[in-house]
Amino acid sequence: xxxxxxxxxxxxxxxxxxxxxxxxxxxxxxxxxxxxxxxxxxxxxxxxxxxxxxxxxxxxxxxxxxxxxxxxxxxxxxxxxxxxxxxxxxxxxxxxxxxxxxxx
Numbered sequence: 001x002x003x004x005x006x007x008x009x010x011x012x013x014x015x016x017x018x019x020x021x022x023x024x025x026x027x028x029x030x031x032x033x034x035x036x037x038x039x040x041x042x043x044x045x046x047x048x049x050x051x052x053x054x055x056x057x058x059x060x061x062x063x064x065x066x067x068x069x070x071x072x073x074x075x076x077x078x079x080x081x082x083x084x085x086x087x088x089x090x091x092x093x094x095x096x097x098x099x100x101x102x103x104x
Contacts, residue, residue: 009056009095009096010056010093010094010095011053011054011055011056011093011094011095011096012051012053012055012057012060012082012085012086012091012092012093013051013052013053013091013092013093013094014048014051014052014090014091015031015089015090015091015092017031017032017033018030018031018032018090019032020048023039025041025042026039026040026041026042026044026045027039027040027044027045027048028040029048029088029090031088031089031090034089036088036089038088038090043064043068043077043081044081044084044085046063046064046067047060047064047078047081047082047085048085048090048091050063050064051082051085051091053094057075057078057079057082058073058075060078060082061073061074061075061077061078061079064077064078
């Protein structure tokens, strides 16, 4: 992930073939084609839920700060979590232009 580019120009979006199921403390994500299973804690669950193609990394960090009553958005932690979600093939990065083109 190119964090310099991602913060301002790229938006995370959930991969479409991921099936989510509630767990006791978060979510279980099943990646259809790969057969991978990923367990997400509450903060990762929140971050994944915000990966809708309309928020950038800094905006997601701001939502996380509000949700957990933090005084400062946890930008480094959110960036790391997004990288882990990408590595697990649960999200992809798209440009804002791509989202606008498909929304027309």
